[in-house]
Amino acid sequence: MENKTKYDVVIIGGGTSGCACAYMCAKNKLKTLLVEKNNFLGGLMTGGLVVPVMKSSVKEYNCEYYSQLVKTAKKYKAQITYKDKNDGWFNPELLKIVLDELLLSQNNRKYLDILFESEVLAVERNDKLITSIVLKSNLLSIPIEASCFVDATGSGEFSLMCGCEFLDDISIKQQNSLRFILGNVDIERFVKFIKNIDYDEDITNTYRNDLDTNDEIHFTTASTWDTNKVWALDKYLKKGVRDGILLDSDRNYFQIFSVAGARNEVAFNCPRINNYLDNPFKYSLELIEARKAIYRLYNFTKKYFDGFENAVIVNIATQTGIREQKRIKSKYIYSKEDIISGKAFDNPVLEANYPIDIHSKDKDKSLLVKTVNYSLPVESLISSNLDNLYAIGKLVGADFETHSALRVQKSCMSMGEAVARHIKQKLFSNTEI
Ligand SMILES: Cc1cc2nc3c(=O)[nH]c(=O)nc-3n(C[C@H](O)[C@H](O)[C@H](O)COP(=O)(O)OP(=O)(O)OC[C@H]3O[C@@H](n4cnc5c(N)ncnc54)[C@H](O)[C@@H]3O)c2cc1C
Numbered sequence: 389m390e391n392k393t394k395y396d397v398v399i400i401g402g403g404t405s406g407c408a409c410a411y412m413c414a415k416n417k418l419k420t421l422l423v424e425k426n427n428f429l430g431g432l433m434t435g436g437l438v439v440p441v442m443k444s445s446v447k448e449y450n451c452e453y454y455s456q457l458v459k460t461a462k463k464y465k466a467q468i469t470y471k472d473k474n475d476g477w478f479n480p481e482l483l484k485i486v487l488d489e490l491l492l493s494q495n496n497r498k499y500l501d502i503l504f505e506s507e508v509l510a511v512e513r514n515d516k517l518i519t520s521i522v523l524k525s526n527l528l529s530i531p532i533e534a535s536c537f538v539d540a541t542g543s544g545e546f547s548l549m550c551g552c553e554f555l556d557d558i559s560i561k562q563q564n565s566l567r568f569i570l571g572n573v574d575i576e577r578f579v580k581f582i583k584n585i586d587y588d589e590d591i592t593n594t595y596r597n598d599l600d601t602n603d604e605i606h607f608t609t610a611s612t613w614d615t616n617k618v619w620a621l622d623k624y625l626k627k628g629v630r631d632g633i634l635l636d637s638d639r640n641y642f643q644i645f646s647v648a649g650a651r652n653e654v655a656f657n658c659p660r661i662n663n664y665l666d667n668p669f670k671y672s673l674e675l676i677e678a679r680k681a682i683y684r685l686y687n688f689t690k691k692y693f694d695g696f697e698n699a700v701i702v703n704i705a706t707q708t709g710i711r712e713q714k715r716i717k718s719k720y721i722y723s724k725e726d727i728i729s730g731k732a733f734d735n736p737v738l739e740a741n742y743p744i745d746i747h748s749k750d751k752d753k754s755l756l757v758k759t760v761n762y763s764l765p766v767e768s769l770i771s772s773n774l775d776n777l778y779a780i781g782k783l784v785g786a787d788f789e790t791h792s793a794l795r796v797q798k799s800c801m802s803m804g805e806a807v808a809r810h811i812k813q814k815l816f817s818n819t820e821i
Pocket residue numbers: 400401402403404405406423424425426429430431432433438439440441442443506507508540541542543545546564565566657708709710711780781782783795796797798800
């Protein structure tokens with residue numbers, strides 16, 4: 389039998405929450421392995437083109453990794469701080485390089501191994517404990533033993549292989565999106581155009597960032613049929629439909645942002661696509677529809693928006709924007725009552741106030757509901773039926789509605805960090821917490 393390499397912690401998935409967990413495990417001197425199926429880190433933040441980080445935390449619990457990320461990104465001019473003081477506007481391509489540096493920083497290097505383009509082939513269990521796994525990496529099989537395992541895949545693929553139980557309470561589903569970026573946009577001209585048609589600062593926010601990134605101009609604007617509000621851009625979208633350039637469904641959600649460190653790029657948080665995750669054939673056809681929609685939106689902006697005349701498609705996300713997939717059955721299932729009452733927990737994973745945010749495919753069915761400040765217990769990140777399995781990020785053990793608030797990036801990073809600290813305490817004091 390081949391010798392198994394032994395780790396304290398193995399984290400499957402090097403995305404938003406997995407990177408935070410790996411960084412903090414290594415910083416706490418835990419021998420850590422991070423396994424990522426792509427050839428880069430960052431998950432939805434990089435491959436999914438999901439920028440910017442939404443402001444969520446009201447107290448900086450478990451935000452050490454996030455502040456180091458901002459600091460490292462600044463060095464690479466891969467970050468700006470927007471006028472609302474949100475310092476989580478990152479450049480998704482540069483972030484891949486930033487994450488490499490941050491995770492393997494001098495002190496962490498001794499404790500952290502990263503395996504790219506690797507996936508789990510098999511799992512071995514002894515009753516309620518996962519004892520070892522076999523990885524497939526570059527056509528090699530690598531047997532690994534560890535004390536604790538963390539699923540940060542977003543999909544729950546690893547937990548499923550382990551036999552973890554999941555919640556099954558979905559009545560409505562979140563819509564997915566396939567994000568993309570247009571380049572060669574004259575942002576100065578577009579900003580003049582948008583300011584002219586839209587006096588409502590709720591919709592359009594423009595900002596010249598003199599300090600951080602050499603006088604870049606930044607903006608965000610949107611239009612959606614989710615609310616009764618009359619959006620300034622909607623008349624252009626309607627005209628696009630009348631002219632046969634857009635489909636009516638393209639009006640459902642249109643949101644664009646400038647990109648940190650890229651003077652002429654615009655990132656799109658659309659098109660939305662149907663959530664057919666239970667039917668791989670329909671799901672694959674949806675991706676083809678999404679690319680058609682991207683092409684329509686590209687032609688639309690070139691024709692109707694000043695500054696977009698010479699735009700080019702520079703990036704279509706390599707990771708589909710799946711908002712919600714599986715949530716684990718955790719030791720404590722976080723519920724709507726908890727979020728509404730702002731229930732307090734000892735040693736919370738986070739304290740945040742990002743709203744309940746449900747993207748529905750039906751007109752007027754989406755929700756954006758403000759909450760009081762809420763916190764989350766670490767028990768919502770521990771499997772109820774497997775003693776050494778943790779699940780972080782999108783996999784949090786929360787009901788559907790509270791998940792829609794907890795899933796934002798900064799909260800996912802806090803989950804990764806909190807689990808690292810929890811494991812450190814568990815392994816070093818050898819007691820259940
Ligand atoms: C369309 C969309 C828009 C959003 N907008 C915002 C926003 O504006 N601001 C905000 O803060 N949040 C936003 N969010 C939410 C946020 O981006 C995600 O909830 C969060 O990034 C999820 O983090 P995660 O760690 O769970 O997953 P991910 O970041 O997706 O990481 C999962 C990682 O696991 C890897 N992986 C998967 N399977 C395996 C496997 N079997 N083996 C090895 N590796 C594997 C993946 O390649 C990936 O790197 C948005 C989400 C979506 C989908």
